[in-house]
Amino acid sequence: MTDKANDNTADSCLPGGLIPAEQWAQPQTSVQRSLKDAVRHVLTQLQAGVSQAEEPFESMDDLPELSAAQQSRLAPEPDYSRQVEAIACSLKQARSEGALSREVVCLVAPPFSGLQQALGRFPEIGKPGVADSDGEGWSIIEPPHTLSFSDHDAGEWWDGRDLSRPWVIPELADFWLRSLSGLALVRELFRRIANGDTGPGIVGCSSWCWRYWGHYLENAQMSPWTPAAMDAERLGVWFSYLASGNGKSPVVARMTGDGLYVLPPAEAAEVEKTKGNKKRKYSTFLRDLAATSRGNPGVALAIWQRSLRAQPDDDTKLEEADDKSNTQNKAADCWIVPLGRLSLPSMPQSKESVTGFVLHGLLLHNGLDMDSLEAVTGVSAYELSLVLSRLKRAELVTCDQPEGRWQVTPIGYPTVRRHLQSWGFPLDQF
Amino acid sequence: MIEDLGIKAAFASITGQALLNALLVIVIASLITVAVQKVLPRIAEKLGGKPRLYLLASVPLLRLLIILATVVIVAPILVEPSFENMVAIFGALALALGFAFKDYANSLIAGIVTLYEMPYRPGDWIEVDGQYGVVRAIGTRAAEIVTPDDTVVIIPHNKLWNSLIANGNDGTDNLMCVADFHLEANHDVSRVRELLRDVAFTSPRTKTWQPVLVIVFNKPWGMHYRLKAYPFDPKEQFQFISELTARGSAELARQGVKFVSVPVSVS
Numbered sequence: 001m002t003d004k005a006n007d008n009t010a011d012s013c014l015p016g017g018l019i020p021a022e023q024w025a026q027p028q029t030s031v032q033r034s035l036k037d038a039v040r041h042v043l044t045q046l047q048a049g050v051s052q053a054e055e056p057f058e059s060m061d062d063l064p065e066l067s068a069a070q071q072s073r074l075a076p077e078p079d080y081s082r083q084v085e086a087i088a089c090s091l092k093q094a095r096s097e098g099a100l101s102r103e104v105v106c107l108v109a110p111p112f113s114g115l116q117q118a119l120g121r122f123p124e125i126g127k128p129g130v131a132d133s134d135g136e137g138w139s140i141i142e143p144p145h146t147l148s149f150s151d152h153d154a155g156e157w158w159d160g161r162d163l164s165r166p167w168v169i170p171e172l173a174d175f176w177l178r179s180l181s182g183l184a185l186v187r188e189l190f191r192r193i194a195n196g197d198t199g200p201g202i203v204g205c206s207s208w209c210w211r212y213w214g215h216y217l218e219n220a221q222m223s224p225w226t227p228a229a230m231d232a233e234r235l236g237v238w239f240s241y242l243a244s245g246n247g248k249s250p251v252v253a254r255m256t257g258d259g260l261y262v263l264p265p266a267e268a269a270e271v272e273k274t275k276g277n278k279k280r281k282y283s284t285f286l287r288d289l290a291a292t293s294r295g296n297p298g299v300a301l302a303i304w305q306r307s308l309r310a311q312p313d314d315d316t317k318l319e320e321a322d323d324k325s326n327t328q329n330k331a332a333d334c335w336i337v338p339l340g341r342l343s344l345p346s347m348p349q350s351k352e353s354v355t356g357f358v359l360h361g362l363l364l365h366n367g368l369d370m371d372s373l374e375a376v377t378g379v380s381a382y383e384l385s386l387v388l389s390r391l392k393r394a395e396l397v398t399c400d401q402p403e404g405r406w407q408v409t410p411i412g413y414p415t416v417r418r419h420l421q422s423w424g425f426p427l428d429q430f
Numbered sequence: 431m432i433e434d435l436g437i438k439a440a441f442a443s444i445t446g447q448a449l450l451n452a453l454l455v456i457v458i459a460s461l462i463t464v465a466v467q468k469v470l471p472r473i474a475e476k477l478g479g480k481p482r483l484y485l486l487a488s489v490p491l492l493r494l495l496i497i498l499a500t501v502v503i504v505a506p507i508l509v510e511p512s513f514e515n516m517v518a519i520f521g522a523l524a525l526a527l528g529f530a531f532k533d534y535a536n537s538l539i540a541g542i543v544t545l546y547e548m549p550y551r552p553g554d555w556i557e558v559d560g561q562y563g564v565v566r567a568i569g570t571r572a573a574e575i576v577t578p579d580d581t582v583v584i585i586p587h588n589k590l591w592n593s594l595i596a597n598g599n600d601g602t603d604n605l606m607c608v609a610d611f612h613l614e615a616n617h618d619v620s621r622v623r624e625l626l627r628d629v630a631f632t633s634p635r636t637k638t639w640q641p642v643l644v645i646v647f648n649k650p651w652g653m654h655y656r657l658k659a660y661p662f663d664p665k666e667q668f669q670f671i672s673e674l675t676a677r678g679s680a681e682l683a684r685q686g687v688k689f690v691s692v693p694v695s696v697s
Binding site for chain 1: 477481603625628629631632634635638639662666677681
């Protein structure tokens, strides 16, 4: 694979590449949109006791949704093998530029960014020229089955892992539990990294977990890196890449209401413009989506998948939006419902702080099974099952079978984060 | 004397219609005040964090504004707003308040001072003269606090002049809690400090971005540890302290560190 090809992949799979975490900036949106979101959040809190919506995710239109096959073609899940190549490429570039000097790199990303899945495939690209491994293969460090360790046992466990050769931890959150005996493994790992007792390695970590350990180890300076936030432009590039892949014709997506263009991204359209096409009018949908999802690709993709429709509701408006003289304007492959006509899942009414404990615990550990959740929150299994079933009905959490691992859903993440912020819980930085 | 002050002249122009209008304004103002005092705290209860505190703190300020607006509207309705009339009316009011309602007036003035000095606001956890609780409402004359045992204590604002007022969170949602541990001597102090710090960090109620501190004192009877941390919500403080104490005690017992117990004499 040539460097140029790598760059192209990186541009599309990981728009914006990797950046130092302190340079991360949330995508901007209009003041009108921010105010609307804030008012909606306050109203949601006030209405929580008045009405309880049965529909977790409400679409205020009756347009036909895409079939599963169409959806998987137009908005498929990302190919993490490509993404990990982009990460490796970005790391290599940062090293060559001298921006990365440490042997162990910490990569931090908010949940649903796909970092864990991508890093889990790191050994697959351990080929010369791709990763900075000098031909040595990278090995994945798997977490132990039980996470309760004394300091001594934690030291012995790490002694049993070969950290002298290149190693990858796809998700650090799998190595600890917020309980007195659940901290030892990560504490010992950071001690070894700080002492320089390990070879080259990559530590992937969820942003919530990272924030916690940043507070716990107040003197540790790990200088983490993170994928750049997905702003409107990057989302456009990424969605186009997902739908079109390499070599296929670009997907055209337009708003159902006014026919304004969403895809292909404006930059790609500029190329067509130079070929003689008239300039297209673009919707602010991607900008609003980037702000709503806080630049989180997984969340943006989940909302994007929900907003796809097979056909618009008012053809006449679309005809007006199209320049009739412009015969080269093609019909859309899919249509997009405005964000204002989709409502994200809402938080069920609860005066107890138990809901906050559960959701915060799930985010902190990137998902937990029932027993671990009980240990982390101190809430009884019976009460947990009641809370979890309510949150599941509200589409805020989901249970992965057969492991029985509970997780926050990508579509529910913005609501969950905002409520945890309102309730005063510690948040991540993204 | 009334004539000397010009009161009679000031009120000479009051008509029945003017009285009715003034009464109507006062009734409307009272209704708005009651609505503000009832509705805003209810809305605040549904909101969390800082918006709740800001909304609660705005209640007495809004009430003051309504009272001022009512005075400004009512005075010209009743009397001609000339300099002499104003001096006469306010002079008479000052005399009446000074003689008959000295303490009441004292509290009223202190109440106005509390609105801009803000030694306490609704939602604050305060201690005045040994009474600890959350400020539920700030009235014209007194503040109401609710103790942890769900008892309402009325605290006249004139306590402001001569009492020490301790405010736990001072208008924010950061309230430090302290869990005390009294242990026998002859143990690894560093290890116990680390362990107690972990107890706070592993609590689901801890604000981990705020400092978590473990202070230790050497006493004649042993070691006194104070674990200080912030709960995510001041309302959770008692649950938080209980949880820290229970989990800390269990872990210390597991590590073989013994507590000091003082013999109790029964008379």
